[in-house]
Amino acid sequence: MDNSGHSANHNQVLKSRFSLMGILKALASLQLTVVLFIFSLVLVFAGTLAQVDNPIWTAVSDYFRSFYVFIPNQVFARFCQTFRWVSPTAQWPGSFPFPGGWTIGALLLANLLAAHAIRFKFSSKRIGIISIHAGLILLMLGELITGIFAVEGNMTIEQGGASNYLELKETSGFMGKVNGPELAFSDFSTPKKEKVVVIPNHLLKSGGKVSNPQLPFDIEIIKYMNNSAVEELDPEKNKGLTNLANAGDGLRIRAIEKSEASGTDKDQKIDLPSAYINILDKKTGESKGIYLASIWLSLSTLKPTQSVPLDENNKIEMALRFKRSYKPFSMELLEFKHERYLGTNTPKNFSSKIKLINENSNENRETLISMNNPLRYDGETFYQSGFLPNDKGTILQVVRNPGWIMPYLSCLVVSFGMLIHFGMHLNTFLKQRAISNE
């Protein structure tokens, strides 16, 4: 550094501290990079631990797709419990605020762009570093696009049957969870024309009264359970139990509230909600019966809905079901195959032979979807994901993600960059060794 004059230097420092350049310099510092890395380390770690108690998408919403998060100390208690350091019942109250995934990601991006703006110049030596960082930006943008736009759902097709809609899964959107289950009322009174009124998930969760001009009655949500199990009511076993329901399926079945499914649970990864719904007369506000609506009931193939009588001739069908997304095409299941390893129940492969019918484009073709061999169609990808009991049908996972290509590009660009960068390092190093050995 030039030592021409102390005061001049001092002035420069003063000036630069308040100039744009000064801010850029601070933003571009490697110290900031390292600090941000350590923050992301803590965030990822805590976000992993949070999955012990919460469903994976809750953790993703709270930690990674958020601007800030209050990390409960309890997640660290969970960590210690995993390794038997503290008692399994230990409770560590309190929480502390922490920057969320969007914040850390944005800062890292700013840090990276600033560094390139002031520190790095384009030169052949820098090609490696620049590619690595360009690839990383692609990767982060990909995650952003996924967070905002990706939609996931299931398509269930029975053997010999067909389907033209997806059941959307509750996932994490840009801010918070989206596509939770909804309460649907269908009116089949006009033949061939189903009229559907849907109460969205957030209204169900907030509870209280809901009124809709399209519905001939008002409803009141008495109890909503995020995750539940159902059991048949047994007069012997359930003596002394007050049943919330007094009409419909709730008379023979009851729902039991369960803690939310957790991301590390092997058996159940998604929540299966239930709700007790009071049907109220629109004019008098009088109760016309309290019903049990449950995802469990709509999953049963025998009778997925239950009837709410209006008068002697008219009725409305009610179901708590996953949010649906109807498609302009339909898929018919021609054959479902479930291969097992010899002498075991361990599955070897699943595959579904599908007939794809799209009347708009006059398409009618057969295709095979199997494990690790998805079908990409109409911006969506269909994966073999599961099957109905006794192999009676197939369950396809359906994903629409406009950013799906980004990680592929990123991987190529970053690998190229790393090979170049580290390769150049190795080359200089070996040359130096050769010289020093001579």
Place this chain on the structure above:
Amino acid sequence: MNKPGVFIPAIVLVIGFVYFYWQAALPADPVDGFHFQEFSRLPIIDRGRIKPMDTFARISLMVINDGFQTFKPELSEKEKSELASLKNKSNRSAEENKSLVALTGKEKRQPAVRWLLDVMTSRFSDNHIAERHKVFRIENDQLLGLLGLQPRPGLRYSIEEFAGQMAELEKAGKAADQKENSKRDAFDKSVLQLAHHLQSFMEIAALQTPLVIPAGKGEDWKPFMQAALESRNANQADPNISMNPAVSSFGQMLLSYLKNEPLNFNKALGEYKSLIQKELPVQSEVSNFEVFFNHFSPFYHCIVVYLFVFLISCFAWVTAPATLNKTAFWLCILTLLVHTWALGSRMYIQGRPPVTNLYSSAIFIGWGCVLGCIMLEGIYKNGIGNIVGSITGSLTLLIAQHLSAEGDTLEMMQAVLDTNFWLATHVTCVTLGYTATFVAGFLGIVYVMMGLITNTLTPERDKSLTQMTYGVVCFAMLFSFVGTVLGGIWADQSWGRFWGWDPKENGALLIVIWNAVILHARWGGMAKNRGIALLSIAGNMITGWSWFGTNQLGVGLHAYGFNDQLAWGLTAFWISQLGLIGLGLIPRQYWLSSRAATHNITNLAKLQPKQA
């Protein structure tokens, strides 16, 4: 060139070679005795895989026995008293000497196929020998109490010893079974474990497993009992249908074993074998090879020799560094060759890329560590590669040895994992990333130990060690990043989600971030030589978490005692690494290496006036 410089490495190399050769040699079957070796090579089907009888026997026994693939047979009362009287007799006849040898031979540890044959014939035997073998390991005090057993060294018991308490065990088992997994205590888990072990014993005794009778085309193989009943019923319904030849020869084999008629046993075995060979010509080859592989147990012997390499490299610090380092280097290469061969053999048997489960990841990580360290040693020739290579090699193989106690390590893959392409690319890359992070971490440990408790960390060594660590971290960064992203791409290919933030993915991400921290801290001048070493040691802790810790979070799948052991091991590992980082933080002036440096200078100063 000095003579010991070539001589000693050559001799040690030959000794190492002879050791491996000697361990690999298969014993031959006696001419007039039971052909147990031949029996153990029979291909059978178990858990979806065609494997030799030998593997089935070893694994069934090991799971019950908790770790041993051989057993100490129990002699009958008659044999016991005979042996005692023969031992006490002073002048024995030739005949008596012969039976003494035979009886003492019977007392020795026997291969697992002997146990298997005892169990397979136990339903028809009147001396219930299989129930008298002390092979069930029971650790829990409360369970021992319930079964009326006294703790004894080894904690291995026979069914006969607790047969009287079976009703109690069943009651406790039912109670434990009804509890939710998280609510089960150590006693419940041991009860369930024992019940599970008894179950697999019963299945073998009832000849319901493994599948030994080949069926016609397009049909599955059958267990002996089912095939025998079907064949008999068909025969009774229509006498023109003769018995299934595989059933009769296998049945004859068991019967001859029971009656102690070796020649008939061997004859039936030959008949059965020729039938099987017609059915599975290629698999018979693989089965033969697998028996050889089981017998050799190359990974175990690699541990032994890696430890020797470590010892030799330690001696090299004290005396004759050039010769001993060369010796360690060449011995390490020999062991690595055996290690490589063994890795390749598993791939040949399974027809899969190297890493398919936790066990094989340990073996592969060990292999990568040793290979990387040998390359470092080839470049630097300072003995550090030998030390780190032999430590990481033996430690990872030891971990693998522990993991193998869970069952067949060549198990079939779940449907979604049934893809050689992704196993070969993603899994191999990520595992190489783990490998390199561990190597960097152990180089960090060497840095701290050399500097702190020896005077060998000279400025040149300091520099070259840091260079080595830096190079390895770059390597780790490349592989862990590419591997992690490839994993995401696989996930996108198989269920449409590039990144799901699940614990295992996050674990891999932590390693990538940590390596990035080390590299950026170095580039920014925030960490110098010592800082890099300490950060790399912390990398060990993170890799330990990603490798084993994340599996612990999903407590519930295999929640038998094993997890507790893993939790304990990981805790100990973390504490040791934290301790090393703590030691590394001791101010430089207290390090023996820096004191030696100043000491040398003062000594020189003292010497100079004398010379003058």
